[in-house]
Amino acid sequence: MALKDTVLTSARPFRVMVIGGSYGGLSTALNLWDLTQARLPRFNYAYDGPAPTERIPIQTTIVDERDGYYHLIGSPKSLICEKLATASWTRFKDIPALASPHFKIVRGRVTNIDCAAKVAHVLDTATGSILAESYDFLVVASGVRRTYPVVPQSSCRTDFLQEASKHSSQVRKASDVAIIGGGAVGVEMAAELKMLVPDQRVTLIHSRDRLLSSEPLPDEVAQQVLATLLEDGVEVILSQRVISTTRIDDAAEDHAWRLTLSDGRELVTGHVLNAISRCVPTSEYLPGRALDDHGYVKVQPSLQFAGDIPNPEHHYAIGDIASWPGIKRCGGAMHMGHYCALNIHQQMLALCRGGNPKYKTLVPSPPVIGLALGRKAVSYTPAEGVRHGEDLSKTLFGDDMANQSCRDYLKLSEACQQVP
Ligand SMILES: Cc1cc2nc3c(=O)[nH]c(=O)nc-3n(C[C@H](O)[C@H](O)[C@H](O)COP(=O)(O)OP(=O)(O)OC[C@H]3O[C@@H](n4cnc5c(N)ncnc54)[C@H](O)[C@@H]3O)c2cc1C
Incomplete structure (x- = not known):
């Protein structure tokens, strides 16, 4: 028998529960699936070692309030572009990579975690009842909450398409639009809108004297973003706070x-978009001792919980919800998911055949950013400095705000491969 045909035995399949089926959660679930099928993980771009030699029985449950995978980073464009909106949300049941009885998808909201008993309580959207789901390993990847119109608030694809269509028609019919907040989301919203509706007057208002003022980035990044916006016809007002926003009764739509x-x-304008959204971690279902002062989950470099809770070694947090330095990014969430999968796999191996898990540990990443600004992009890494232009946009975002490249990276369209 070839080594690959060896199946390690445990009393029953390991039960892995993943909260949040987005970049971080799917990265963990799919990379772990590869490893437990005795394959290199799909994110094996930097060498992870030889492929595992034995398969491990596993059952993964993914819980999400949404009915599908939503390409969140495309929101500044997908909310005003129906074509991109349609491609941005894929119901979990339509994702070939998850089409296997080894993946169970539960649509619902996790309301409580009992770390001692290793049980998750989930408010099931379909029935309105509370399910108690036992697990051996828990992966918390539920991100942060943000308000509309920074992100859509729908939780199913049908509602999302309606939300995007309504938003798009409201915004497009205004002859001028004011966007409040020149952070990463505001600058993207302004540039995408100006590209999609070139005749529209788009004004971006920011309270500080430089854009992206809350990001730990060099000034030259903000200067390049400002130059790109101005070049493309966005009007930018800096160092001004919006004190009040008043609806003008009986005014024409352009002066609403x-x-x-x-x-x-x-300033009189036809439509106002508020791009200021405080990020609120979705960690209310976890014990307070697991969280830092801002509600993010305290983690070790292995991504296991660092707080004083029972069984910390079987609890992981990744992506935006993890208390980890650096700018929160989808690439970071997927990278953490990869490491989380490697570490859980190590623990499974150790539980099956003894020995100690060899953990991959995350190194704090320097500030890195990539911004889609209409047909152009601006990026910054400490190694490459500031880059910008149309070619960069094609490389980083394609023509769909990186929707296809994220899907390809996660291999969502490839059928779930299972060794018979
Ligand atoms: C407008 C915008 C543009 C962005 N642009 C970029 C960019 O260009 N590049 C980049 O790298 N990053 C970008 N980001 C940041 C990036 O989107 C996040 O870093 C990334 O989404 C984090 O992924 P995640 O998997 O941790 O969480 P999320 O993507 O937020 O996913 C969390 C999932 O958990 C689910 N969930 C939440 N609470 C519960 C619960 N209690 N029970 C069950 N399910 C729950 C949610 O429905 C969701 O599906 C952008 C963010 C925004 C808002």
Whole structure:
């Protein structure tokens, strides 16, 4: 018998529960599936070692409030572009990579985790009842909450398409639009809108004297972003806070809102988009001792919980919800998912055949950013410095805000391969 045909035995399949079926959660679930099928993980771009020689029985449950995988980073464009909206949300049941009885998808909201008993309580969307799901390993990948219109608020594909269509028609019919907040989301919203509706007057208002002021990035990044926006016809007002936003009764649609700025200036506009959204971690279902002062999950470099809870070694947190330095990014969430899968696999091996798990540990990453600004992009890494332009946009985002490249990276369209 070839080594690959060897199946390690445990009393029953390992039960892995993943909370959140987005970049981080799917990365863990799919990389772990590869490893337990005695294959190199799909993210094996930097060498992870030889492929495992034995298969391990596993049952993965993915719980999500949404009915599918949503390409969140495309939101500044997908909310105003129906074609991209349609491609941005794929119901879990339509994802070939998850089409296996080894993956169970539960649509619902996790309400409580009992770390001692290793049981997750889930409010099942379909029945309204609370399910108690036992697990051996828990992966918390439920990210942060953000408000509309930074992200859509729908939890199923049908509602999302309606939400995007309504948003798009409201925004497109205005002859001018004011966007409040020049952070990463605001600058992307402004640039995408100007590209999609070139005749529209788009004004971006930011309270500080430089864009992206809350990101730990060099000034030259903000300067390049500002130059790109101005080049493409976005008007930018810096160092002004919006003091009030008032609806003008009986005014024409083009003059529906009056904004008062901190210097007393008034701006009349047809539509206002608020791009300021505080990120609130979705960790309310976890014990307080697992969390830092801001509600993010304290993790070790292995991504296992660092807080004082029972069984910390069987609890992992990844992606935006993890208390980890650096700019929160989808690439970071997927990278953490990869490491989390490697570490859980190590633990499974150790439980089956003895020995100690060899953990991969995450190194704090330097600030890195890539921004899609209409037909152009601006990026920054400490090694490459600031880059910008149309070619960069094609490389980083394609023409669909990197929707296809994220799907390809996760191999969502490839059928779930199982050794017979
Ligand atoms: C507008 C915008 C643009 C962005 N652009 C970029 C970019 O260009 N590049 C980049 O690298 N990053 C970008 N980001 C950041 C990136 O989107 C996040 O870093 C990434 O989504 C984090 O992935 P995650 O898997 O940790 O969480 P998320 O993608 O937030 O997914 C969390 C999942 O958990 C589910 N969930 C939440 N609570 C519960 C619960 N209690 N029970 C069950 N399920 C739950 C949610 O429904 C969701 O599916 C952008 C973010 C925004 C908002």
